[in-house]
Structure formats: structure tokens, C-alpha cells
Amino acid sequence: MERILNQVTVLRRRNMQAIRGKNTAPELAVRRELHRMGYRFRLHASDLPGRPDIVFRRRMKAIEVRGCFWHRHSAFECRNAVVPKSRREWWLAKLGSNVERDRRNLEAIEALGWDVLIIWECEVADAGLGRRLATFLGFPTSVKGNEKGANPHRKERQWLSV
Numbered sequence: 001m002e003r004i005l006n007q008v009t010v011l012r013r014r015n016m017q018a019i020r021g022k023n024t025a026p027e028l029a030v031r032r033e034l035h036r037m038g039y040r041f042r043l044h045a046s047d048l049p050g051r052p053d054i055v056f057r058r059r060m061k062a063i064e065v066r067g068c069f070w071h072r073h074s075a076f077e078c079r080n081a082v083v084p085k086s087r088r089e090w091w092l093a094k095l096g097s098n099v100e101r102d103r104r105n106l107e108a109i110e111a112l113g114w115d116v117l118i119i120w121e122c123e124v125a126d127a128g129l130g131r132r133l134a135t136f137l138g139f140p141t142s143v144k145g146n147e148k149g150a151n152p153h154r155k156e157r158q159w160l161s162v
Contacts, residue, residue, distance in 0.1 A: 026124040027053050027065040033130055034063075038140035050105030052116065061115045061137060064102075068121045072099045078122050 022044060031054060034041060045055040045062075052062035066073070068080030072095050075081075084091050109116055117136045123129065 022053075024065070024067065026067070026119075026121045029124045030054065030063065030065050030119055030129070030133075034133060037130060037134065039133075039137060040140075048112070048114070049108035050102070052109065056137065058141075059115075059137065060113055061117070062109065063117045063119060063133075063136075065119050065124070066102070066121065070095065070098055071102055071120075072096075073120045073122065075120070075122070078120070080122055 031041075031043075034054065039056070042055045042057060044051050044053060045057075048055065048062065050064070053065045054063040056062070068078050069082070073081040083095070106116060106118075115136070117133075119129070119132075126132075
């Protein structure tokens with residue numbers, strides 16, 4: 001029996017170690033959508049409270065992509081925010097502290113004058129995500145003379161004719 005419990009704890013440990021905090025599948029999906037829409041952004045700004053996932057410095061806007069389980073999505077229809085049956089008290093305390101940290105970080109970043117959009121893991125697949133992002137961010141800025149989407153910082157190569 002003890003051997004089985006040790007195997008379970010080893011498997012659970014491997015599973016928990018595989019969970020990432022950055023570059024998660026929902027975050028990558030939101031980044032792809034933003035890029036497709038023409039927005040350019042910075043990632044995981046360490047100088048801002050909570051290190052938001054996606055940052056638009058000129059606009060002073062940030063996007064947080066949160067996992068429903070880890071950040072306790074409270075929407076009625078969300079099925080991802082369940083509490084595990086084993087060690088229930090420990091999980092409630094752990095997940096509750098995550099929610100409290102999120103609240104503190106949100107207050108701190110908003111106190112600096114930033115607007116924050118929170119996108120939940122279960123909302124990433126919604127058809128209206130692009131509209132929601134565009135409403136929050138406004139139109140993508142275009143660089144004058146860059147209508148065709150070329151990189152404005154790249155110098156054109158000058159080819160010498162031989």
C-alpha cells in the first residue's frame with residue numbers, strides 16, 4: 001500500500017511540475033489573436049505589479065490571461081474551477097491566497113494608472129474574443145508609410161547591381 005502511495009505522490013509531483021506559469025496554451029492563443037489583428041506588445045513586464053502576461057506600454061494597458069482553476073474563476077458556467085476532493089482544506093487555502101494576490105496586484109497596477117483586461121481560460125475559445133480585445137485596446141497604431149505591414153524598424157537592403 002505504501003508503495004502505491006509513493007507512486008501516486010511521484011506522479012502527482014511530476015504533473016504539478018509540468019504546469020507552467022508563462023507561455024500557457026490560453027496565453028499563446030490570445031497572443032496569436034492579438035498579433036493577427038495587428039497589435040504589437042511586450043510580455044511579462046517585470047517592472048509592473050503581478051508581471052502582466054501582455055503589456056501595451058504606450059496605451060498603458062495590460063492583459064492577464066488567467067487559468068480558471070488556479071485563479072478561481074467564479075462564473076457559474078465555468079467547469080474548470082473545481083476544488084480537488086483530496087486535501088480540500090489545503091487547496092482552498094492555496095487557491096484563496098492566489099485570488100488574494102491577484103486582487104492586490106490588480107489594485108496596485110490600476111493605482112499606477114493602467115487599465116487591465118482579464119481573460120479567463122474558458123473564454124479564449126469564444127467567438128467574440130477578437131471584438132473584446134479590439135474594444136479594450138482601440139485600433140492598432142500604424143506607422144506612416146507602413147500600410148503594407150512591413151517592419152518600420154528594418155532598413156531596406158540596397159542591392160548592388162553587378
